[in-house]
Amino acid sequence: MSVDIVLTVNGTRRTIPIPDPRITLLDLLREGLHLTGAKKGCDRGQCGACTVLVDGRRINACLALAISLDGAEVLTIEGLAEGDRLHPVQEAFIAHDGFQCGFCTPGQIMSAVGLIREAQAGLDPERVREAMSGNLCRCGAYAGITEAVLEAQGAMNQHQKQGPATRQGEAA
């Protein structure tokens, strides 16, 4: 029996049929909504490639049942940029070579956006590395990723002090 749930995905509220309660948020995003940015790496919560924000918090989309998230707000990598204007974390990943093959990158970037919102790591590289440990990169781009997160965090803090219009990815 199909059940309808309501999700706000990248700012758009949608009613979505869930034909089988076994469907994870990751499968719904990729197969149902054709948002293929979030990747199915391990499908067991170990690699972080499926990281998205749910109600503003980064989680593993592979370990959440879609039907249980009825009413939630989901932000994926597809919702981060504003048109052609990239999010500061995306800009920083490019500037610091925070990727090689790119498979883990959407998860890394969404995780970094979540980390910056959590505001626990500050500008301490060791705390940033620890806070990013749920995202594996088999190309080993970790050095660039850490630099990118630190730079984006610095830039966004600076931006915030100047009181800009709030962007989707960093709404309080």
Next chain:
Amino acid sequence: MIPFEYLRATDLAGAVAAGAAPGAAYLAAGTNLLDLMKGGVSRPARLVDITRLPGLAAVERRDDGSLRIGALARNSDLAHDPAFARAYPAVAEALLSGASAQLRNAATAAGNVMQRTRCPYFTDTASACNKREPGSGCDAIGGETRLHAILGWSEACIATHPSDFCVPLVALDAGVEIAGPAGTRSIALEAFHRLPGDAPERETVLEPGELITALVLPPEAAGFAGHSRYLKVRDRTSYAFAVVSAAAGLRLEGGRIAEARLALGGVALKPWRAREAEAVLAGRAPDEAAFRAAADAALAGAKPSGDNAFKIELARRLVVRALQRAAAGTPERLPALPGSVLAPAPEAAHV
């Protein structure tokens, strides 16, 4: 994953009624349960979603000084709550030493307590496992036993409980509030998980339909705030389960240990309270001789369950280290690598 019926509970009575049916399981975040269902290890016929139950995520300090942690409080919210981390620093450190940021954002307090062993023979359905399939045997015995028990194990099961959170909680005498078909009850967390004996499939004292509604830290638990640590030896410095872990709390008065609390993780099928070690420490000066005596007492009954005798000495040394760090004082701010023994500490040079 086999098909299951999904029910969303809107009140506690409804949840308990739905959860008492044979084959039913409660669903909170599902970070452990879903993983096990994908692997065919858990095969519930019905999932009762309890995430919408009102009031179950609240964390409240009560007038008597105790703290009630709602079952659905998220691991990260708890650990990052400044007042919580100040009062129960070893609990916060344990929470942050476990899993990844993504998992901590989803996983709940009660879910952490309810998580299943990470014994690879339990999670591999091609292996014999008395816990997964009673009477089928135990392929962990004679297998790879690095993450297996050295205390309280039986010939039927040598698995360990994987929680970090539970280790300081049992040291601090935490309680568990339970609701079920017969009403509500409260028990000590120390009495919640069962040792394997000859029935390793029974992991907790929960009866069918019962669920955890809260964890409670008693008023005395905050008395160890000034001298508390959680240390965890693992195969990589972040995002790995404990090979051995230790939670230590001291109450110092006039240069002596007025009261000590100690518990070990990664060594048994339950978080292991080391009361003998606590008794050894009471009244003594907080020095290395006392800590070594406590470590010997904590591991006096330890026995390898395979090729893991190294864990006994590792646990002794970790107990000494955790007590030394606790005696040196809880750090102002949690270390960048929570629970890490590799992080620099003032006393490290003397060990």
